[in-house]
Each structure stands twice: as structure tokens, then as C-alpha cells.
Amino acid sequence: MxxxxxxxxxxxxxxxxxxxxxxxxxxxxxxxxxxxxxxxxxxxxxxxxxxxxxxxxxxxxxxxxxxxxxxPFDGWVFTDANGENRRRVDMPRLAGDDxxxxxxxxxxxxxxxxxxxxxxxxxxxxxxxxxxxxxxxxxxxxxxxxxxxxxxxxxxxxxxxxxxxxxxxxxxxxxxPRHIGQAAWRVFMPRLPEINDLWLCDSGQGGKAGFVPLRSDLMYLYLTDTYSEPRPPEGDFAEILFERLKVFGGPVGECRDRYVRDGREILWRMFExxxxxxxxxxxxxxxxxxxxxxxxxxxxxxxxxxxxxxxxxxxxxxxxxxxxxxxxxxxxxxxxxxxxxxxxxxxxxxxxxxxxxxxxxxxxxxxxxxxxxxxx
The missing domain is CATH 3.50.50.60 (FAD/NAD(P)-binding domain)
Known part of the structure; x- marks a missing residue:
């Protein structure tokens, strides 16, 4: 000191x-x-x-x-595009067992x-x-x-x-800052009862979607996407994200259909x-x-x-x-x-x-x- x-x-x-x-x-x-x-x-x-x-x-x-x-949660859940073939990975409790x-x-x-x-x-x-x-x-x-x-x-x-x-x-x-061609979509929505970890769902086509729990009643849905230009896509964000998520079923597909086009705020951000x-x-x-x-x-x-x-x-x-x-x-x-x-x-x-x-x-x-x- x-x-x-x-x-x-x-x-x-x-x-x-x-x-x-x-x-x-x-x-x-x-x-x-x-x-x-x-x-x-x-x-x-x-x-x-x-x-x-x-x-x-x-x-x-x-x-x-x-x-x-x-x-709070304790690990990751990895799935395919339909939310199947689930594999859970527990993370260590580095801050203490409690x-x-x-x-x-x-x-x-x-x-x-x-x-x-x-x-x-x-x-x-x-x-x-x-x-x-x-x-x-x-x-x-x-x-x-x-x-x-x-x-x-x-x-x-x-x-x-x-x-x-x-x-x-x-x-x-x-x-x-530099861009290398990928961006992320994110949108708040009510937390599904089954989302008790960080979810990562593989589209099988390069991109990933998933969920992050934020509170007992709230989570966000995310999607990684590929873009050649470092600027937001033109058009209605809700319609664009809905189309991008069509490859997904399971919980991602359910949330797409229920929430993406209901008027809530949708964020798009290029990775820098x-x-x-x-x-x-x-x-x-x-x-x-x-x-x-x-x-x-x-x-x-x-x-x-x-x-x-x-x-x-x-x-x-x-x-x-x-x-x-x-x-x-x-x-x-x-x-x-x-x-x-x-x-x-x-x-x-x-x-x-x-x-x-x-x-x-x-x-x-x-x-x-x-x-x-x-x-x-």
C-alpha cells in the first residue's frame, strides 16, 4: 500500500x-x-x-x-438446431461451493x-x-x-x-477496430422454464442461436449471423431475424414464433x-x-x-x-x-x-x- x-x-x-x-x-x-x-x-x-x-x-x-x-446457473447446454442431442457441460464453482x-x-x-x-x-x-x-x-x-x-x-x-x-x-x-464478417442479434423475452443454463444451438449451417438467463423471469435469445458489410441490414429487423431463425426448431423455434414479431426491441451488432x-x-x-x-x-x-x-x-x-x-x-x-x-x-x-x-x-x-x- x-x-x-x-x-x-x-x-x-x-x-x-x-x-x-x-x-x-x-x-x-x-x-x-x-x-x-x-x-x-x-x-x-x-x-x-x-x-x-x-x-x-x-x-x-x-x-x-x-x-x-x-x-445464476451452472453450465452450458449444447444442442442441434431442433434442441435435440443435448449435452450439458457443468462449469466449476470458482467463487465458492455456495x-x-x-x-x-x-x-x-x-x-x-x-x-x-x-x-x-x-x-x-x-x-x-x-x-x-x-x-x-x-x-x-x-x-x-x-x-x-x-x-x-x-x-x-x-x-x-x-x-x-x-x-x-x-x-x-x-x-x-476491425470487422471480420460476423454479427449478433439479441432480443429480450420471458424466460422459458427449461432454460436453466446458457444454451448454444448449432444450426448446422455455420451460425449458432441460444439463450442466456438474465433473471428468474427474463432471458435473451441470440443468433450469430454472417455479414460482408459492417452496417446493419436494411429492412424490418423483426422480419429479418424471423427469417434467419427459420432453420431452428425446438425452444428457439418456439420463441421465434411467439416473440420475435411482437414489437419488442431487437438489437443487431457487428463483432468488432x-x-x-x-x-x-x-x-x-x-x-x-x-x-x-x-x-x-x-x-x-x-x-x-x-x-x-x-x-x-x-x-x-x-x-x-x-x-x-x-x-x-x-x-x-x-x-x-x-x-x-x-x-x-x-x-x-x-x-x-x-x-x-x-x-x-x-x-x-x-x-x-x-x-x-x-x-x-
């Missing part, structure tokens, strides 16, 4: 930024978080927390609140838990404000904000997502990859989470890697007097792990896109599960 006079600025109030704020504050670091959006603004529908995430949320002292708010192995949450609920956790630990938050510029020297960072104010910090953390503002300020075009070369830091500024290594959803680990980043960086900032040493220790713990997950999720994405006959998604998924069970 060290007595640092200047605070650390975290740019981005999403999952990486708030996890970092909680972790750093719990380790004695003075922390301020800013975000360009308003409080509780979120992108997306829901988020899956795998076993390694629950372990971190336990250590951040927010797991019980997440469990009370979300939809905790679930996995869970889903709505993104607004998760944002509320993290933000309240950060404030409870003493982190300060400011919303609807951005960084206009910053200047570094040997002892700190002078930051000018969009409202004209100026303040000095010990370090600056860019945790502001795929389309980061801070990353190009440090690295120019390095790590700019960010692979910033190491190190992810220059001077007293560092990039973490999706801003450094965004991946697709194929392994359910994109958000997990962002949360782990925040947790580890908070620990290292509290452990070291030197920002340089803290950043180096962070990279030592994070680069290989996060990069492997990103590389493997991209491989599965490409297999699905190309309908590869040599694809081994189950094997690569098992390899990823083995990795993330290891200590961070």
Missing part, C-alpha cells in the same frame, strides 16, 4: 473502468471515474458472467448483489451494481464529460476536460471501450476486434479492456477479460509506488491471457463465417475454459 497524493483518472464508466475503480479504491488508491454518457447509460442487452468473473466479483465484494439481481458457477445479468442492472460498488469504496464519478487533452511529465499527467476544467493525476486509465477516445491519443491508428500491440501503456497512461483487446462473444469471455483487467490494474496500482512498475506488472499478468481469449474467439468466429469443415469449436472452447480457471 502506498500513499499517493494525486488521484488516478479512469476514463470510461463501463465494466472495465468501474471494476478498476473498485479494485484500486480497495487497495488504497484515490480514484476518479469519468464517462461521456449519463449515469447508467449502457450498450447492449445482457452480459454473461463465467466462473472466472464470479471469482473477481466476489473479491470486489459485489457478487452477492449480482446474484440477487441476476440469473455460489453459482455462472450467471447472466441485464447490462443496466450490472452497471448499477458496479457504480454503487465504486462509490461505496470512495471512488468519485463524473458523467457527461470527456478528456479534451492531456500532457504527461515524469511525475504526473495534466488533463484538460471538455468543460474547460484542468486537473493533475498520478496516471490515466483508458477504459473507454472499442471506440476509445484515449487509445488514439496514445497510439494513433494502432489497435483501431481490437488488438492493440503490447505494451498497452505509454508513460503514465494505459489502455485496458475492450479498448485494448476487444473480442467477439463466441467464448463468453470478452466482458470477463475487461473485468479481470480492471481488477488486476487496481491491485497493481495499489501495490507499487511506481506507475511504470504497476503497468509492467499488469502486462505480465494480463497480456497472454487476454490475447489468447481474443485469438481463440476470432478463430471460432472465422470458422462459423467460412463454414469450415475442419472447425473444432468445442475443443477450442474447452481450451479457453481451462485457461480462465487458472489464477489471474
Amino acid at each position: 502506498t500513499g499517493k497524493q494525486d488521484p488516478v483518472l479512469i476514463v470510461g464508466g463501463g465494466i472495465a473502468g468501474m471494476a478498476c475503480a473498485i479494485s484500486a479504491a480497495r487497495n488504497g488508491v484515490d480514484v476518479e471515474v469519468i464517462d461521456k454518457y449519463g449515469p447508467m447509460a449502457t450498450v447492449g442487452i445482457g452480459i454473461t458472467h463465467a466462473a472466472n468473473v464470479l471469482r473477481v466479483l466476489r473479491d470486489l465484494d459485489v457478487l452477492d448483489e449480482c446474484i440477487a439481481t441476476g440469473g 455460489k453459482p458457477a455462472m450467471m447472466g445479468m441485464t447490462r443496466p442492472d450490472f452497471a448499477r451494481v458496479l457504480t454503487s460498488g465504486a462509490r461505496r469504496e470512495g471512488a468519485r464519478t463524473r458523467f457527461e464529460i470527456t478528456v479534451q487533452s492531456f500532457e504527461q511529465d515524469e511525475s504526473g499527467v495534466d488533463v484538460t476536460f471538455s468543460d474547460g476544467s484542468r486537473q493533475r493525476y498520478r496516471a490515466i486509465v483508458g477504459a473507454d471501450g472499442v471506440h476509445s477516445q484515449i487509445r488514439p491519443m496514445l497510439f494513433g491508428d494502432l489497435g483501431a 476486434f481490437v488488438d492493440l500491440p503490447p505494451p498497452w501503456h505509454r508513460g503514465r497512461a494505459i489502455i485496458i479492456g475492450d479498448a485494448a483487446h476487444a473480442a467477439s462473444a463466441h467464448l463468453g469471455q470478452g466482458g470477463a477479460m475487461a473485468i479481470e483487467d480492471g481488477y488486476v490494474l487496481g491491485e497493481e496500482l495499489g501495490r507499487h509506488d511506481s506507475v511504470e512498475q504497476a503497468f509492467a506488472a499488469f502486462m505480465e499478468r494480463r497480456f497472454e491471457r487476454a490475447s489468447s481469449i481474443q485469438r481463440w474467439s476470432q478463430q471460432i468466429c472465422e470458422w462459423e463465417r467460412d463454414k469450415s469443415p475442419d472447425a473444432d469449436a468445442p475443443g477450442l472452447t474447452a481450451k479457453a475454459f481451462q485457461l480462465v480457471q487458472q489464477p489471474i
Whole structure:
């Protein structure tokens, strides 16, 4: 523990930024978080927390609140397009025998838990404000904000997502987002009684559909789809998704017929990859989470890697007097792990896109599960 006079600025109030704020504050670091959006603004529908995430949320002292708010479960169910030939894979309970192995949450609920956790630990938050510029020297960072104010910090953390503002300020075009031809559809709907795990249903034609439990009464249906252009399809989303799901029967087909065309909101989002070369830091500024290594959803680990980043960086900032040493220790713990997950999720994405006959998604998924069970 060290007595640092200047605070650390975290740019981005999403999952990486708030996890970092909680972790750093719990380790004695003075922390301020800013975000360009308003409080509780979120992108997306829901988020899956795998076993390694629950372990971190336990250590951040927010797991019980997440469990009370979300939809806990213990594994995956793999099926064919008709929901048959079911194979269940249990996941380890890394957060403790009395905790679930996995869970889903709505993104607004998760944002509320993290933000309240950060404030409870003493982190300060400011919303609807951005960084206009910053200047570094040997002892700190002078930051000018969009409202004209100026303040000095010990370090600056860019945790502001795929389309980061801070990353190009440090690295120019390095790590700019790229698309590789796949997107995901997602839509909220009432939870079916039989959906007690994360479901993945193979269409047999490259794409996958399935369900993620979010609460006792809520889940979302997802579909991975192939697109050559990084822009939303033209036309009525409900009709397009209904047609895309026609290959599926079983629970997916049932939910397609009951809910997809009933007027509820449907989200479409292209998978974007960010692979910033190491190190992810220059001077007293560092990039973490999706801003450094965004991946697709194929392994359910994109958000997990962002949360782990925040947790580890908070620990290292509290452990070291030197920002340089803290950043180096962070990279030592994070680069290989996060990069492997990103590389493997991209491989599965490409297999699905190309309908590869040599694809081994189950094997690569098992390899990823083995990795993330290891200590961070």
C-alpha cells in the first residue's frame, strides 16, 4: 500500500473502468471515474458472467448483489438446431461451493451494481464529460476536460471501450477496430422454464442461436449471423431475424414464433476486434479492456477479460509506488491471457463465417475454459 497524493483518472464508466475503480479504491488508491454518457447509460442487452468473473466479483465484494439481481446457473447446454442431442457441460464453482458457477445479468442492472460498488469504496464519478487533452511529465499527467476544467493525476486509465477516445491519443491508428464478417442479434423475452443454463444451438449451417438467463423471469435469445458489410441490414429487423431463425426448431423455434414479431426491441451488432500491440501503456497512461483487446462473444469471455483487467490494474496500482512498475506488472499478468481469449474467439468466429469443415469449436472452447480457471 502506498500513499499517493494525486488521484488516478479512469476514463470510461463501463465494466472495465468501474471494476478498476473498485479494485484500486480497495487497495488504497484515490480514484476518479469519468464517462461521456449519463449515469447508467449502457450498450447492449445482457452480459454473461463465467466462473472466472464470479471469482473477481466476489473479491470486489459485489457478487452477492449480482446474484440477487441476476440469473445464476451452472453450465452450458449444447444442442442441434431442433434442441435435440443435448449435452450439458457443468462449469466449476470458482467463487465458492455456495455460489453459482455462472450467471447472466441485464447490462443496466450490472452497471448499477458496479457504480454503487465504486462509490461505496470512495471512488468519485463524473458523467457527461470527456478528456479534451492531456500532457504527461515524469511525475504526473495534466488533463484538460471538455468543460474547460484542468486537473493533475498520478496516471490515466483508458477504459473507454472499442471506440476509445484515449487509445488514439496514445497510439494513433494502432489497435483501431476491425470487422471480420460476423454479427449478433439479441432480443429480450420471458424466460422459458427449461432454460436453466446458457444454451448454444448449432444450426448446422455455420451460425449458432441460444439463450442466456438474465433473471428468474427474463432471458435473451441470440443468433450469430454472417455479414460482408459492417452496417446493419436494411429492412424490418423483426422480419429479418424471423427469417434467419427459420432453420431452428425446438425452444428457439418456439420463441421465434411467439416473440420475435411482437414489437419488442431487437438489437443487431457487428463483432468488432481490437488488438492493440503490447505494451498497452505509454508513460503514465494505459489502455485496458475492450479498448485494448476487444473480442467477439463466441467464448463468453470478452466482458470477463475487461473485468479481470480492471481488477488486476487496481491491485497493481495499489501495490507499487511506481506507475511504470504497476503497468509492467499488469502486462505480465494480463497480456497472454487476454490475447489468447481474443485469438481463440476470432478463430471460432472465422470458422462459423467460412463454414469450415475442419472447425473444432468445442475443443477450442474447452481450451479457453481451462485457461480462465487458472489464477489471474
